[in-house]
Amino acid sequence: xxxxxxxxxxxxxxxxxxxxxxxxxxxxxxxxxxxxxxxxxxxxxxxxxxxxxxxxxxxxxxxxxxxxxxxxxxxxxxxxxxxxxxxxxxxxxxxxxxxxxxxxxxxxxxxxxxxxxxxxxxxxxxxxxxxxxxxxxxxxxxxxxxxxxxxxxxxxxxxxxxxxxxxxxxxxxxxxxxxxxxxxxxxxxxxxxxxxxxxxxxxxxxxxxxxxxxxxxxxxxxxxxxxxxxxxxxxxxxxxxxxxxxxxxxxxxxxxxxxxxxxxxxxxxxxxxxxxxxxxxxxxxxxxxxxxxxxxxxxxxxxxxxxxxxxxxxxxxxxxxxxxxxxxxxxxxxxxxxxxxxxxxxxxxxxxxxxxxxxxxxxxxxxxxxxxxxxxxxxxxxxxxxxxxxxxxxxxxxxxxx
Ligand SMILES: *[C@@H]1O[C@H](CO)[C@@H](O)[C@H](O)[C@H]1NC(C)=O
Ligand SMILES: *[C@@H]1O[C@H](CO)[C@@H](O)[C@H](O)[C@H]1NC(C)=O
Ligand SMILES: *[C@@H]1O[C@H](CO)[C@@H](O)[C@H](O)[C@H]1NC(C)=O
Numbered sequence: 279x280x281x282x283x284x285x286x287x288x289x290x291x292x293x294x295x296x297x298x299x300x301x302x303x304x305x306x307x308x309x310x311x312x313x314x315x316x317x318x319x320x321x322x323x324x325x326x327x328x329x330x331x332x333x334x335x336x337x338x339x340x341x342x343x344x345x346x347x348x349x350x351x352x353x354x355x356x357x358x359x360x361x362x363x364x365x366x367x368x369x370x371x372x373x374x375x376x377x378x379x380x381x382x383x384x385x386x387x388x389x390x391x392x393x394x395x396x397x398x399x400x401x402x403x404x405x406x407x408x409x410x411x412x413x414x415x416x417x418x419x420x421x422x423x424x425x426x427x428x429x430x431x432x433x434x435x436x437x438x439x440x441x442x443x444x445x446x447x448x449x450x451x452x453x454x455x456x457x458x459x460x461x462x463x464x465x466x467x468x469x470x471x472x473x474x475x476x477x478x479x480x481x482x483x484x485x486x487x488x489x490x491x492x493x494x495x496x497x498x499x500x501x502x503x504x505x506x507x508x509x510x511x512x513x514x515x516x517x518x519x520x521x522x523x524x525x526x527x528x529x530x531x532x533x534x535x536x537x538x539x540x541x542x543x544x545x546x547x548x549x550x551x552x553x554x555x556x557x558x559x560x561x562x563x564x565x566x567x568x569x570x571x572x573x574x575x576x577x578x579x580x581x582x583x584x585x586x587x588x589x590x591x592x593x594x595x596x597x598x599x600x601x602x603x604x605x606x607x608x609x610x611x612x613x614x615x616x617x618x619x620x621x622x623x624x625x626x627x628x629x630x631x632x633x634x635x636x637x638x639x640x641x642x643x644x645x646x647x648x649x650x651x652x653x654x655x656x657x658x659x660x661x662x663x664x665x666x667x668x669x670x671x672x673x674x675x676x677x678x679x680x
Contacts, residue, residue, distance in 0.1 A: 306368045307663045308551060309358030310335065313584075315544030316356075318656070318668045320580050323538060326674040327573045328618040330667045333463040334577065336388060339365050340411050340459065341589060341597070341609075344403045349588035349596025356585045369410050372664070379661055381521010382467035387437040388413040391430060391458040393420050398602045399457075418458075423451040430460060437462040441617045450611050456601060465659060465666060467519030473498045473622035478568065484534045484653045485673045493567045493673055495652070496622055502564065504647055505557035509548060510540050514557055515564065515649045516660075526620070527554075528566065529656040530649065537654040537670065551663060561646040568621045569674045577612035618669055620657070 314331035321327040335357060342353035343362055359365050376386050390407055392398060394417045399407060407413040418426045427448040434445045442462065451458070473496040481495040503516040503525075511532045518525045531540050544550060578590055588596050595608040657669040 306372070308549075310664055311550055312358060312545065312547050313356065314658070314665045314668055315541060315548075316584055317580070318670060319541040319545045320583050321573070321575070321670055323670075324672060326569065326571045326670060326672045327575075328571045328616045328667060328669045329573060329575055329614060330463050330616055332664070332666050333386075333461050333616075334581075334614060336369070336386070336411060336461045337459050337612075338581075338586065339369050340388070340403075340407060340413070341600075343406050343410075344400070344598075344600035345589065345596040346598045347588075347594075347596045352586050352588055366406065366410050373410070373412050375662065379521070379523050382465065382519050382524045383439075384466075384524070384661070384666075385437055385462070385464045386412075387462045389430075389433060389460045389462075390415045391418045391426070391460070392416070392601075393456045394418065396603065397456055400599050400602050403600060420451045420455040420458075421453045423448040426451050430458060434460060434462050438464045438617075439466070442615050445613075445615055456605070456607060463666065465524070467521075467524050467659075468623055470518040470520050470522060471498065471500050471502075473566075473568075475622050478622060481565070482652065483567065483673050486654075487534055491673050493569070495565050496568050497563075497565050499561065499563045499646065501559055502562045502649075503557045504560050504562050504649065505553060507553045509553065510543055510550075511536060512540055513647075513649055514553060515562065516554075516557060517564075524659065524661045527658045527660050528649075528651060529658070530651050531653065531655065534653040537656060537672075540656060541670070554663065563646055563648045563650075565648075565650040565652065566620075567651060567671065567674070569669075569671060570617075570619045570621075571669060571671075571674055572617045573615070575614045575616075577614055578609070581612065616667065618667060 310332060313335060317329060317331035317334065321329060338353055338357060339359070342350060342357065342365060345353060354360065357365075359368060373386065376384060388407075388411045390399065390413050392415065398404070399415065404415070407415065418429060420426050427446050427450070430446050431444055434442050441464065445460070446458070477497040478494055480492040482490045483493045484490055505514040507514055510529065513530045513532070515528045515530070516525045517528075529540055531537050582590065588594070589609045592608050595606065597607040597609070600607060651671075654670065654672045657671060658665045659667040
């Protein structure tokens with residue numbers, strides 16, 4: 279029995295915008311939104327978390343092309359993609375779009391590490407890995423587990439601006455390891471309209487109906503893309519990053535404890551694109567926490583909840599078309615590490631004091647819509663309606679904030 283490691287690393291600092299897309303891209307967006315919502319819905323529901331469902335999808339889509347039988351069906355079903363050729367078209371187009379994004383720093387990198395010696399990817403999968411997923415392929419001697427882990431971790435660090443460190447531990451690698459798949463996604467954007475640090479201050483935040491904490495909140499009144507969703511029972515706000523191709527979409531439930539309901543609806547296929555199309559530009563008073571979150575997710579626990587189980591089984595994992603040898607493989611480890619930082623400009627934060635924003639949140643009859651994110655919310659970094667990262671915010675201290 280041999281092992282495959284799937285590792286996802288991922289990272290970020292934030293935001294988004296969207297533009298019109300053709301039919302195929304729109305279908306893909308819908309499926310990615312649904313998968314993302316399901317993925318985010320499985321994150322801890324009482325602590326802030328960041329994840330990149332898109333990053334996980336890259337590796338799952340690659341694995342789908344190397345599987346057969348039940349495993350293959352499970353992967354296609356959970357990704358919402360009908361067949362292998364659709365995976366090829368969809369991910370080639372996503373890869374090339376992501377390369378052309380303007381104004382923000384975005385890097386999507388995939389690497390496949392294979393055990394030295396006679397091992398190699400099967401010829402078909404190798405072609406797909408290179409052509410569709412733009413993957414690098416390297417041989418490593420996993421017997422030398424410390425050196426191999428260092429080598430992989432260095433690569434991840436180099437692709438994530440040093441935000442993701444020590445993704446894989448040496449003890450995860452051994453002489454039975456045949457393959458390690460790593461996907462690293464890094465995003466950094468600067469707000470098209472930056473927040474003024476002078477206006478940031480500690481403000482009350484309702485963690486739930488019974489608990490309030492103080493978190494640093496930024497404030498800005500400006501023209502943003504805004505909407506109200508009756509279906510989700512939430513306010514929507516989209517703030518662009520420089521370049522206007524990427525943006526941060528914040529979905530703020532009307533109720534303090536409304537986030538669970540929003541995630542549930544989205545994961546059941548709620549038509550978010552329809553809500554997005556009804557958003558409009560208007561002056562808005564925005565109060566938004568600044569935050570920094572790092573999350574490590576064990577995908578061997580999360581993916582089975584999305585119906586992806588077979589690839590983790592030691593018998594009949596279905597990973598029959600991955601390597602050029604007849605050995606039985608299974609996925610023994612799969613994890614994702616993600617990081618996000620949202621602040622006034624998108625760079626490192628500085629301490630600042632401001633005035634009471636509570637007034638701004640609760641001012642009576644404000645002249646413009648008030649978007650006051652003082653209760654748990656969902657924040658999604660979008661690129662042309664495609665979510666890269668999703669954050670569920672339940673309150674978090676910003677290190678270094680006074
Ligand atoms: C896109 O989705 C629509 C409705 O769900 C479906 O009728 C259409 O065939 C899909 N198009 C493609 C190219 O998959
Ligand atoms: C979150 O919920 C889990 C499981 O219910 C619990 O073990 C953990 O202590 C909770 N964390 C916080 C910060 O409330
Ligand atoms: C929290 O408050 C809302 C609004 O008052 C209420 O509808 C909801 O049931 C409360 N949640 C719990 C768990 O008590």
